[in-house]
Amino acid sequence: MTQNAPFRARAEIDLAALRANVRALRARAPRAAVMAVVKSDAYGHGMVPCAKAALEAGATWLGTATPEEALALRAAGIRSRVLCWLWTPGGPWRAGIEADLDLAVSGLWALREVTRAAREAGRPARIQLKADTGLGRNGCPPADWGELVAAARAAEEAGTVRVTGLWSHFACADEPGHPSIAAQLAVFKDLVAYAEKEGVEPEVRHIANSPATLTLPETHLDLVRTGIAVYGISPSPELGAPADLGLRPVMTLKASVALVKHVPSGHGVSYGHHYVTDRETTLGLIPVGYADGIPRHASGRGPVLIGDKWRRVAGRVAMDQFVVDLGPDGGNTVQEGAEAVLFGPGDRGEPSAEDWAEAAGTIAYEIVTRIGARVPRVYIDEQ
Template sequence: MNETPTRVYAEIDLDAVRENVRALRARAPRAALMAVVKANAYGHGALPCAVAAREAGAEWLGTATPEEALALRAAGIGGRIMCWLWTPGGPWREAVEADLDVSVSGLWALEEVRAAARAAGRPARIQLKADTGLGRNGCQPADWAELVGAAVAAQAEGTVEVTGLWSHFACADEPGHPSIQLQLTAFREMLAYAEKEGLDPEVRHIANSPATLTLPESHFDLVRCGIAVYGVSPAPELGTPAQLGLRPAMALKASLALVKSVPAGHGVSYGHHHVTETGTQLALVPAGYADGIPRHASGRGPVLIGGTVHRVAGRVAMDQFVVDLGDGPARAGDEAVIFGDAGRGEPTAEDWAEAAGTIAYEIVTRIGGRVPRVYLGR
């Protein structure tokens, strides 16, 4: 019995995840590697990808929210897991009891995690985040002395163990951007101050996927790789996945729901933004923006059908879109590859990003929950 879904499904190659982790470790041979599995592993499935990354040598796993990290623990994932996106009243005690490394960017977070550690009867593992110029989370340089001082005091009282000092780049995907060196300088200065005050962290880290691939001086003790783990290029300027030594792990596929002949002058989909120029065949792909197909790629998104790449004809609807096949042979049930691996002649997540005016991160991450994931290489 064929258990592969027939409407639309995301095929996830876990061997590609393993290969990508090994390739990234080779780029930073003196640093440990964190595989970031936030947002359901960028749409690929957090638990299977976490297992595959661990098997390939990822010493750390990273999530944004504590809930994501706690779910991995509940599923039996051991080893080091870090989570960094906290709000007041978060599950600090649960995180302490689950042996998570938690990020602290301000005094309010330090106070909450100290209270959680007292309640749990054990020290919390914390990592202080420095805002070196990204302007999102993290402690500003002007407030760094106060946060470091409070962390040193908390460590002395036994409520916390400062395991890491870290930051995040704003423009590492733009090689040569002046902010890169400014952030590295700020990070080194903030590290030096914290160490002078008595902190001796296990890991210092600032490198994301693009910095791991292009900026060896940023590797420090640990590199945090997210999108590159899944074989997607962090930016067109850095190269294609193949040029970066990566292999896409996700292929989004569907079965054609209908193929029919229509005359010239026939409108297609909402608003009739596509009108057939001649008699032609229309193929119905049963996937739409409810599944994560970007509506902004209407009229432009590429699809491989019958060995030929065609474009979305007209608007992407909630559950379906149409492809104008011309006189290409096709019938209901034939495979449509929405995106996959350029090495197989398939459109890529990067192609869809260009068509939708976005980034490839969003293309894979937005694939919806009603799209089944089919895993290869388990």
């Protein structure tokens, strides 16, 4: 799809902004390698184009959640280091080994499966041991760390694996001063020291996510894993707006106004009539809805820039569309085909993804990630 073609809706992805964000993150962590996390289709931005742009800007690692995402990067011809961390029993371990992925291991069951796959593949697997230092999600608990390290060292001695990394993940790095940050870092350093005393020689030790990369230099270690910041979104309002952090939002979501009509006072709008006009007015129909990723929880609150004015969703967001009240004179200034900007970097005064997150009672991560596949991505400033 070309940038200027007629459209129902589109998400414009500014790859120049993405590259600038990666360079800004590299400057924040000058002694660490940078991993660009491209899971969930690069947070809704398009995995392969964004991965290539991040590597062009100096990222040397990519990160994915699922093995299918990591294998898709390889199928696209991307040969950088890729860490994949969300494995389930019976996963495609052998394919991951043969694709030269770095495979996260959080427990003995995973180590057993990866070593078996390595024997079948006839080559050692690159693995990274993940520790649960306090997030309580994936990762090996400290009480079980010694057993996992011992088993991994035995597998190294047998030639079935090579431990390339030790890592963990913060729970509250987006909350400045939270006591768990220092506690998790101390636990991680202890677990790394233990593993190294037992003979593990990792290439990289890493715990810093986007907020830690931006605000906690003591956590940078050998590698920083940057996700949402790559796409120019602040990890949390408490850390500052994107511009305060040297970042620029990469996605701009637009739609074309599909219908403009005049209605009388007392006219109900959308399902349930949660919005009823209080005067004669003009309504504008925006042809995107929750099937496109527009949060229904933003009904009555979600902001849209049409012309030079912010409008709000009038009534409920439906599956494929929502309505805005353009005001009594709206029909004089807005016509069918007019551009409606739901969010973007703010250059034209448009709302941000954070504004939609506030309207929906969620976080900006969810706003960009949920934009669906039927909204085409249009890539700007591709190299």
